[in-house]
Amino acid sequence: MIDFTLWDILRNLLLAARWTLALSLIAFIGGSLVGLALTFLRLTRWPGAALFCRLYTELFQGTPLLMQLFLAFFGVAVFGLDVSAWTAAAVALTLFSSAFLHDIWRGCVEAVPKGQWEGARVLGLGYLKTMRHIILPQALRMAIAPTVGFSVQIIKGTALASVIGFVELTKAGTMLNNATLEPFTVFALVALLYFAMCYPLSRLARHLEARLNVTAR
Amino acid sequence: MSLLAEVSALDSASSDAAVSEKAAVTESAPVSDSALDTESAKAPLVSLSALTKSFGDLPVLKGIDLEVRPGEVVSIIGRSGSGKSTLLRCINQLEQHDGGAIHVAGKLLDGSEMDAAALAQDVGMVFQSFNLFPHKRVGENVMLAPMLVKGVARDVAEREAREMLAKVGLGEKFDAWPSQLSGGQQQRVAIARALAMHPKVLLCDEITSALDPELVGDVLKVLEQLKREGMTLILVTHEMNFARDVGDRVIFMHQGRVHESGDPATLFANPATEELRQFLGAVL
Ligand SMILES: Nc1ncnc2c1ncn2[C@@H]1O[C@H](COP(=O)(O)OP(=O)(O)OP(=O)(O)O)[C@@H](O)[C@H]1O
Numbered sequence: 001m002i003d004f005t006l007w008d009i010l011r012n013l014l015l016a017a018r019w020t021l022a023l024s025l026i027a028f029i030g031g032s033l034v035g036l037a038l039t040f041l042r043l044t045r046w047p048g049a050a051l052f053c054r055l056y057t058e059l060f061q062g063t064p065l066l067m068q069l070f071l072a073f074f075g076v077a078v079f080g081l082d083v084s085a086w087t088a089a090a091v092a093l094t095l096f097s098s099a100f101l102h103d104i105w106r107g108c109v110e111a112v113p114k115g116q117w118e119g120a121r122v123l124g125l126g127y128l129k130t131m132r133h134i135i136l137p138q139a140l141r142m143a144i145a146p147t148v149g150f151s152v153q154i155i156k157g158t159a160l161a162s163v164i165g166f167v168e169l170t171k172a173g174t175m176l177n178n179a180t181l182e183p184f185t186v187f188a189l190v191a192l193l194y195f196a197m198c199y200p201l202s203r204l205a206r207h208l209e210a211r212l213n214v215t216a217r
Numbered sequence: 218m219s220l221l222a223e224v225s226a227l228d229s230a231s232s233d234a235a236v237s238e239k240a241a242v243t244e245s246a247p248v249s250d251s252a253l254d255t256e257s258a259k260a261p262l263v264s265l266s267a268l269t270k271s272f273g274d275l276p277v278l279k280g281i282d283l284e285v286r287p288g289e290v291v292s293i294i295g296r297s298g299s300g301k302s303t304l305l306r307c308i309n310q311l312e313q314h315d316g317g318a319i320h321v322a323g324k325l326l327d328g329s330e331m332d333a334a335a336l337a338q339d340v341g342m343v344f345q346s347f348n349l350f351p352h353k354r355v356g357e358n359v360m361l362a363p364m365l366v367k368g369v370a371r372d373v374a375e376r377e378a379r380e381m382l383a384k385v386g387l388g389e390k391f392d393a394w395p396s397q398l399s400g401g402q403q404q405r406v407a408i409a410r411a412l413a414m415h416p417k418v419l420l421c422d423e424i425t426s427a428l429d430p431e432l433v434g435d436v437l438k439v440l441e442q443l444k445r446e447g448m449t450l451i452l453v454t455h456e457m458n459f460a461r462d463v464g465d466r467v468i469f470m471h472q473g474r475v476h477e478s479g480d481p482a483t484l485f486a487n488p489a490t491e492e493l494r495q496f497l498g499a500v501l
C-alpha cells in the first residue's frame with residue numbers, strides 16, 4: 001500500500017474537483033437553456049404549454065435527484081442504450097436544473113405587478129411589446145439573485161453523481177478514504193473544497209439580492 | 218387635431234417651455250377652425266348605453282347610460298364597490314363588458330379582438346398606483362409609448378416628453394428614476410406619460426388617493442390646467458371640493474347604476490335621493 005501525504009490527498013481531490021465544476025457548469029448551462037426554452041414556451045400562451053411546463057416541473061421537482069440519476073444511467077440501459085456515467089450525470093442534472101430554473105423564472109415573470117401590464121396596456125402596448133420592454137427586464141432583475149443561489153444547489157447536487165460511478169469530488173473522496181483509511185482528513189478536505197466553491201456563490205447571491213432590491217431600478 | 222396641441226405649460230417657472238409650445242401649436246394646428254369644432258362638439262366623445270358587466274355571479278354594472286362631450290370634466294363619486302373603477306376600466310377595455318354599447322370618438326368597442334394601440338390614442342388612463350415603469354427613467358417612461366406604439370422618432374419623442382414633463386411641472390426630472398420621486402411627482406409623470414399619446418379623453422381612477430395630503434394639490438392643479446386647455450376628463454374621485462369646483466358634471470354611482478347626476482353645485486347642495494344624501498354626509 002502506498003503512503004499518501006496530505007498533499008497527495010489534496011492534489012487528487014483538487015483534480016477531481018475539476019469534474020465537479022465541469023459537471024456543474026454543464027448542468028447550469030444546459031439547465032438554463034432548457035429552462036429558458038420552457039419559460040418562453042409558457043409565455044407563448046399556446047394551449048397546453050402551461051400544463052406541459054407544470055407537469056415537467058412537478059416531475060423533476062417531485063422526485064429525488066438520485067432516482068433521476070439512476071433512471072438516466074441504469075434505466076436507459078434497459079432499452080439497450082449504453083450511456084457513460086458522464087452522459088447520464090450531465091443529462092440528469094441538466095433536466096433537474098432546468099425544472100428548477102424554469103420555476104424560478106416563471107415566478108419572477110409572474111411577480112411583476114399586474115399594474116405594469118395595465119400601465120403598458122393603456123398606453124397601447126400589445127402582449128409582445130409589453131413582455132419585451134416592461135415585464136422581462138424587471139423579471140430578469142429579480143431572477144439574478146435566486147438563479148445564482150440555485151447554482152449552489154447544482155454544485156452540491158453533483159455529489160450524487162458519485163453513486164453512478166462518476167468520479168467527481170465526492171467519489172474521489174470515498175476512493176481516497178478507502179486507500180488511506182483517514183476518513184476525517186479526507187472528508188474534511190472534501191467539505192472544505194465544496195465550501196470553497198459554494199460560499200463565494202452564495203455570498204454573491206446575497207450581495208446581488210441586497211443590491212437589486214434597494215430600488216426597483 | 219388633438220386637443221392637447223392647445224395645451225400650454227402649467228408651471229409658471231417654465232415659461233420658456235410655454236412660449237415654445239405655443240409656437241409649436243401655431244405651426245402644427247391650423248386645422249382647428251370653428252366649423253369643425255362645433256361639429257365635433259355636438260357628438261359625444263364617450264357614449265355608454267345600457268352598459269352591463271358582471272364578475273362571475275356578481276353584477277357590478279347594471280345598465281349604465283352616460284354621454285361625455287368633448288371638453289367636459291365628469292366626476293364619478295360613490296361608495297366603495299359601487300362599480301366606479303369597473304366603469305372606467307370598461308371604457309378602455311381593461312375589462313370586457315357583457316352587454317350594452319360603448320362608443321369612443323364614434324367608434325364602437327365591441328369587445329372582440331381589441332386593438333390596444335388604436336384605443337390608446339383615443340383613451341388615456343392614470344391609475345391610483347401610478348404604475349410607472351421602475352426600470353426606465355422618467356423621460357423614457359413618457360417616450361416609450363409614442364415610440365413603440367406610434368412609431369415616433371426618438372428625437373421627436375424626447376422633445377415632446379420634455380414638453381409634457383414641463384407641463385406637469387417636472388421639466389428637470391427627465392433623467393431621474395421614478396423611485397427618486399415623491400408620490401405626487403410620480404403621479405404627475407404618469408399624467409405626462411398618458412398625455413404623450415395625445416388621447417382624446419383621460420380617465421383618472423382616484424389618482425390622488427395614494428398621495429400624502431400635501432401632495433394632492435399639485436396633482437389637482439395639473440388636472441385643472443388640463444380642463445382649462447379643453448381636455449376631456451372622466452375622474453373617479455374622493456375629492457369632493459375638486460368635483461364641485463372644477464367638474465362640469467357629477468355622476469353618483471350606487472349599486473352599479475347611475476343613481477343621480479347633474480351639475481355639481483345643485484347636486485351637492487340639494488341631493489335628490491336619500492342615498493346621495495347619506496353618501497355626502499359620510500364623506501363631507
Ligand atoms: N377583477 C374582479 N374580479 C371579481 N370581482 C371584482 C373584480 N373587480 C372588481 N370586482 C368587484 O366589483 C365590485 C365593484 O368594484 P369596483 O372596483 O368597480 O368598485 P369601486 O366603486 O371602484 O370601489 P372603490 O371605491 O373601493 O375603488 C366590487 O364588489 C368588487 O369586489
Ligand SMILES: [Mg+2]
Nearest residue numbers: 301302303422
Ligand atoms: Mg375603485
